[in-house]
Amino acid sequence: MQLDPSGEGIAIDETRRLIASNKVEGTPVFNRAGEQLGTVYNFMVDKITGQVAYAVMSFGGFLGLGESYHPLPWRALTYDTRLGGYVVDIDKDRLADSPRHTAGEDPFVDDEYGAKVDAYYRTTPTS
């Protein structure tokens, strides 16, 4: 495995399993056709079990403004090492209508929000 020649120590080998929680931002998210839908903004992690429950995807927006945040249940995602990102089985129209929030909102403070997301993607909760 090689270190990034810039010396910042960023691994460029995609077979590396571990990712730092403060580096997940920007991981691409694709649909099954391989089209990029957006990028990961952050993970919502269960602080008791240490299991990621949702990957919050940033979608839309222009020049850093107006993007919306769409949580994706972890169980709806598959990491694709070839693509170097996550694949979710959803089309763009259905994604646009999914539960979402904007910067500055903190909807997970309401336990019902996760349940809404799970119901929309028809997955059972991770925890």
Next chain:
Amino acid sequence: MQLDPSGEGIAIDETRRLIASNKVEGTPVFNRAGEQLGTVYNFMVDKITGQVAYAVMSFGGFLGLGESYHPLPWRALTYDTRLGGYVVDIDKDRLADSPRHTAGEDPFVDDEYGAKVDAYYRTTPTS
């Protein structure tokens, strides 16, 4: 559950289970005597399984300089809702000698580093 009156949407109810991956920094880490050892810098997350493998704790330093980063195996941690942070069963001397790195280093690029950490804390790997 109340929102932070500042309107930034930060939940102040400690029974909330989910934490955003970009907000884990600063979570306190205590020993069994309830003494604070340091704070979490980030989590190392298995990108395939979504399970946190290590919480990297920031320890030592002064005025933001010289701190070292000590990965703690997830299995060695217990979240304590009363303390509002993680408890690890280790004393300060043993912690000071544990596998560690400094800012700018990326030792997890080497698969052996995680194994060293697990061996030091005598835990079996999470994955």
